Amino acid sequence: MTVPVLTALPGVAEALLVAAAGRSPRLDVVRRCADLAELLAAAEAGLGSVALLSGALAHLDHDALAALRGSGALLVGVAAPGDEREADRLRAWGVDALVLAPGDDAAADAVVREVLAALARREATDPAGTTGGHIRQAGTGSPAPWSPPPVPPRRAEPASSGSRPAAPTEPPPARGQLVAVWGPTGAPGRTTVAVTLAAELAALGHRTLLADADTYGGSVAATVGMLDEAPGLAAAARAAAQGGLDLPTLARHSPLLAPGLRVLSGLARADRWPELGPAALDVVWDRARDLAAVTVVDTGFCLEEDELLSYDTRAPRRNAATTGALDAADTVVAVGSADPVGLQRLVRGLDELARRPAAAGARLVVVLNRVRSSTAGPGGERALREALERYAGVQDAVLVPEDRPALDAALLAGRLLREVAPASPARRALVGLAGLVAPVPATPAPSAGAAAGVLPGVDGGRGGTHGGRRREAAGAARRGRALVRPGRRRAAAAD
Template identity: 45%
Template sequence: MSIPVVTVGDSREDLVGRLERLHGPVSVVRRCNELAELLAACQGGLARAAVVADGSEELTASLVDRLSAVGVAVLALTDNAEEKVRLRGIGVAAEATGVDAAALADRIAGAVALLAGAVPLRQGDAFSQAGAGPALGPSGGTAGERPDRSAEGQIIAVWGPAGSPGRTMLAANMAAELAAENKSVLLVDADSYGASVAAMLGLLDEAAGLAQACRLADQGLLDAEALLRIAVPVVTRTGTFRVLTGITRADRWTELRAAALTLVLARARQMVDVTVIDTGFCLESDEELSFDTMAPRRNAATLRSLELADTVFAVGAADSIGVPRLVRGLAELESAVPQASPRVVLNKVRPSAVGRSPERQLRDAWERYGPAVPLSAFLPADPVSSDAALLSGSLLLEVAPDSPLRMGIAALVCAPVQRNRRSSVFSSTAKRRLKG
C-alpha cells in the first residue's frame, strides 16, 4: 500500500513528477501552491507525508507540531547546509534537491514509520517525541523512549492550584538557593495567566524573554548565544542565575506554543545544571474547544513544562481554602500529567490558620482526607521576611538569610540536587558565561 504524499513547490528537475512515475511506496495525491494549502490538505486527512520542495524557510516548529499531530511526517528539500541544520532542529527531515527519487521515497517511508511508531506524551503532542526527539536528544535514544538524562541538566517545575499558594515565591527562591550552591541556573516564567517573576525580582521587563526564546526556537534559531542574550542575569551576594521573564500581557499567551517551549527547555537542559519553571495553575486541555483545526492551547506552557520536568513541586496554602484546592488540583494533575509524581509542599503554615501544632494537624488531616500523595515539606508563614523581599525586589537569602522560610526552601532543593549532581554537555566556559 503506497503512502499518500502532498507536496508544495517543484524542484528544478521536477522531482515530484518522478515520484509519481515510480509507482512504488509513495503516491503524490496533491500538489499545493503554498504551505497554508498543504496544511489544510493534511488536516483533512488527505496525506501521511508532506514534501516541501520550495519555501522550506517558512517551516516552523509549531507548523511541524500541527502536522505531526495529525500523523503527517515532513520532509524538505534544500541545498543550504545551514538550512538543513535549522530544519533538523525543528524536527524536519532534510534532503538535497538533487536526491534520487527512489532514495527520497525510501526516506519518506522511513519518516512515516518513525512518526507512526512514536508514543506521544499526550494526545496531539506527537512532535515532542517523533519530530523533535532525534534532533534534540544528545543521548541518541529512539523515538518514544525517555532519553538518558545523566549528562543533561535537570528541570524543576513549581505548580499550584488557583489562588496565591506561593508558586512564584518558591520558584524564585529555589533558583537563588541553587545558584548559591554554585549551580548554573535558569529561572523560567511560564505562567500564561499572571506572569510575575520579573516584578518579584524588581526587573524592568518589557521584552518577555520566554516569548522571545520561543519565537527563535519556533524558527530553529535558538542557539546558546541567543539564549544567553535573552536571559536576564540576576546577581545576589551568594550567586548569579538568569531569568527568562514571562509574557507582559495575558493576551500574549499564543506566543508560548508547546512545540517551541519544548525546544527552549531542551536548549536549557544542555546549558545549565538546573532549570526552574514557575508554571500557571490551570491544567485544562483546551484544544478540545477547537472545531475542525488545531488551535493554540492557552495552557500549553504549563502542561508542557510539567510533562518535561524531572521534579514537580505542588505547592498549596496551608489553610481551610488552600488545602481543599490543592487536593482537587492534585487529582487534576494526575489526570492531565500522569507521569508527574509531584512532591507536595504546604506553604504559609501558621497556628492561627489551623490551630496548635500546625504541622501535626495538617499531616493528620492529610492522611485522613487527602490523596495518596504524601506531604513532602511544610514551609512556615513568614510575612515580615516575605514582605521585605518583595518590597526591595530581593530574595530571602539576601534580606532574611536566617529566616525559617528561607531555611525550609534551601533544605527543599539543595540536598536532592547535591546528591544527584548533573553535568552539562556544554563546556564549563559556557556555564561561567551563563552565571555571569
C-alpha cells in the same frame, strides 16, 4: 499499494519532483499545495502519508511542523542548494529526511529514492505500526500508528585515507533536570517558592535557570527586580520556532541575576500568551537542560485542555505552557496554601495532576505555604499533615512558615529572600526544599567567573554579579536612564 504524497514547493523543483514521483510505482502525488495552510489542511484530513515541503515556505515554524507530524505524515524537507541556514533550520525542526531541491530529472529521481529509503526506515523501525501518531495507509481507510524518528544529524564528511582513526568518543555529559513549580488557583505563593528555590539551588553550587511560564500573570521579573523587562521566554520560544535556538542564544535571553542563577523572564502582558507555542517551548526546555544543571519553571495554575471542544481546527492552547512544563518535568513541586480553602484546592489539584499520564512519572514534592497558627487550627502543623495524608495520601510535605515582614522587605527591595533576611524561617524551610530537589551534591564554584554561572563559549566572560550591576547602574546614569529604585536589577535580554 501506492503512498499518497503532498507537496508544497516553489518553482521548478515541484514540477520535477511530481514527474519523478509519477515514474515511481510506489508514490502518487495527490495534492500540490499552494501554501502552508493548504498543506496543513490536507495533512490533517489524512490525504497524504508523505509531505515534501520547502524550508522557505512562508510561516513555516516549529509549531507547524509539530502539527504536520501529529497528522502522521512523513516529513521530507527540501532545502535550496547552497543554503546551509535553510538546511540547518530543517534539521533543527526534526524533519524525517533532508534533501536538496532538484534542478534536473536525474536529481529528482535521486530525491524520490531518498523518500523511498525514508519510508523503508520507518517501516523497519515500526513494522507492526504500534507506536504513537497516525498515518493513513494508501489504498485503505484505516489509520496506522507511527512515531517520528529523532532529528536527523548532520552527515559527517567521509574521512580521507591518510586521516588518523577517530578517537574514542566520550560519554555525553549528564543533562540538567527540570523542576516545575505548580499550584492551584488562589495565589498560594507559587512564584515566591519558585524564586527562592532557584536562588537556594544556585547557592548550593548548581547552575540554575529560573523560567517564568505563567501565561496568566507572570511576575518573576517584578519579584526579583528586573527593570526594562523583555520577555526572555517569548524571545527564546521565537528562536526555537525558527530553528535557531542554541546555547549562546538561550544564554543571551536569560541574564544572570545572582552567582549561578539565570532568569528567563515571562510575559509582561498576559494577552501575549500566543507567543508561547507548545512545540517551541518543548525545544526551550530541552535546550535548558544543557544550559543549566537545574531549570526551575514557574507555571500557571490552570490545567484545562478543552480547546479542541471549542474549535474545529487547530486550537490555540493557552495552558500548554503549563501542561508542557509539567509533562517534561523530572520533579513537580506542588504548592498550596495552609488554610482550609487552600488545602481543599490543593487536594483537588493533586488529583488532577495524577490524571496526567506524562506528569505522573515525575517525582512529586508537596509544599504547604504560609503556615500560621491562626489558620492551622488547634492541631497546628500536625493537623495539616494529617489532613494531607488522609485526603491526598501525602506524608512528607514541606511546610513553609508565614514570614510576611521578611517577604515584603525582599519584594520592596527587589531582591532575593536570602539577601534580605537570611535567617527567615520561611527561607530555612525553602533551603530544605532545595536540598530535596537538588539532583546531586554540588561543589561550590572555585572562581568568580564560575560562581557567576559563566559558561565557556556562551557568556564571553561576562557575569551578572553585584559588581556588574553597580557598573550597569553607573552606565545607566551616564546615559540619563537612572534606576528607578535601589536594589532593582536591569534585564539584559532583548525582546
